[in-house]
Amino acid sequence: MHGMPNIVLIEDYRAQSFLQAYPDAFYDLSDYFDIDDFADYKKAPTSFEGGQYGVPFDTGVTGLYLRTDYLEEAGYTPEDLTNITWDEFLEIGKDIKEKTGKYMISINPNDPDDLRHMIQTAGVWFTEEDGRTADISDNEAVKEAVRIYNALQEEGIAHINTDWSSRVSAFNSGAVVSVAVGNWMTPNIKAEESQAEKWTVVPIPRLPVEGAVNASNLGGSSFYVLNIPGKEKAAEFLASTFVSNKELYQDLVTEIGAIGTYLPALDGEAFQIRDDFFGGQKIIADFITWMEEIPSVNYGMHTYAVMDILIGEIQKYKSGKSLEEALEDAQKQAEGRLSN
């Protein structure tokens, strides 16, 4: 471990994989802070076998960014898209496409991160609560998410992007009506100044399954201290910054738009700011409200392995395989890979 950094930032989807694959590599931070100071859903990815290894950092709380001018043109208001299901989203999308010719959303079939925030609205994941047993073919949420994801393409309301830059240009160029994504996209949306006052954010649509809520998460990460010389100092540094310094969180949200998950800091002034770009909406305050409703799930260790299996099977579903069969094959492949 010579030459490794003292502090690393790991995406929450990957954290368990590192914590369990390299059990002695991380330093237990339980004595340095109280995890209950942070948003609830951050606990599962950052702890392991009773130890608290990660200091939660940013939230990936999702929202549905909407172009109000396109909606108006098609005869809709943002309220019509508030707290809806993905099926309703699909129907409205078809109507808007017909009336305005604009795509409802932009997706990348090779990186279907929408599936992740879709199923988290139902409080489940691709694996069971233990984080290692594949849960795909009998998982209603996964089934609905895959069905809807494919329908977005089949119905012709999805613009296709192939990488980050075409994903960003899809909304910067005005090609799409909505962006369903984590709040970290805000700076990219605001980058196109000519679209000022044409955007608003409403809660993310939920899956049409029982118990689903209009709140979810996409991405987000946490700080970890490596178990190498200097670890105490590194832990103290985190304790004096990200787990106590409220000012820091104000600066982060003001200067780079990053919303932390440290609850005591979230009532500061910077979080109540009205954003003129979004027509004076208090978008950060809204995101924080939704953050508290995010269903907590254990991302487990195999998120990306299962995602890749699903990408392959969705491709087959698209070319004619039945949904049930595709998901059963995905389940089998995942069982084969996860058991090893």
Place this chain on the structure above:
Amino acid sequence: MKLVRSKDLLGWFFILIAVIFITLFYFYPMLQALILSFQSGMGVNLEFAGLDNYRRLLNDPVALTAIRNTFIYLIIQVPVMILLALFFSVLLNNPDLKFKGFFRTAIFLPAVISLVAYSVIFKYLFSTDGIVNKFLLNLSLISEPIEWLMDPFWAKVLIIIAITWRWTGYNMIFYLAALQNVDKSVYEAARVDGANSFQQFFYITIPMLKPIILFTAITSTIGTLQLFDEPMNITRGGPGNETLTISQYIYNLSFEYTPDFGYAAAVSFVIVILTVIFSIIQFRLRGDKK
């Protein structure tokens, strides 16, 4: 007698340096990888698992898809590239050709460009609203843009176009060098006998270049078996797993997913085994069984 002895020793000493380094940095890691391929587990928690990884490999649809894709690239791309390289080298070997240096440089230049850099540029050139589609649309060759990155068939075509662009010039240089050594009087005699250009190409040039063609065929084969940068950067293996290669799958198993280095090592031995098989075929074809 004594002089010969010390000369021998000196010789052994020089060889020894190379042997030590090759053993330390080549054979030792290979042995380690072989041992690793019999182990299984996440990250550092490895346990001895016998042949489990190899058994798993035979039932892993993704691994089999990756092997299939790699073979498709191999079977189509290597012959196409070799023919193209031969064609260019013969054109550039024409003594009457002007600006020879310029053309040679132009065709060889792709081979010195970074794999990642050119892959990224290809990705943009071939995107749905990229310049290639615009060009084809304006020429009315196609009525709607080709989904180069999203269609299973065209994505493979794109990868093949990319590696052909990158490596044709490299192979051409070998042929060009070999052609310089072909005695001009052979062609002269052929012309006197009334052989046309095609006959000269097929009955003189190709037989003369046979050893070089075999050499480039085998190096290109090995290169294609290890193909990684292009699918990684252009398609990321997509759509689905339709352009995934064996090397990219090894990368995914080691770094994208929860690390399973044992299984990844087992998959990498597929490449070793395939390389050995193809090398044996090459030696057989050359009639050189040593």
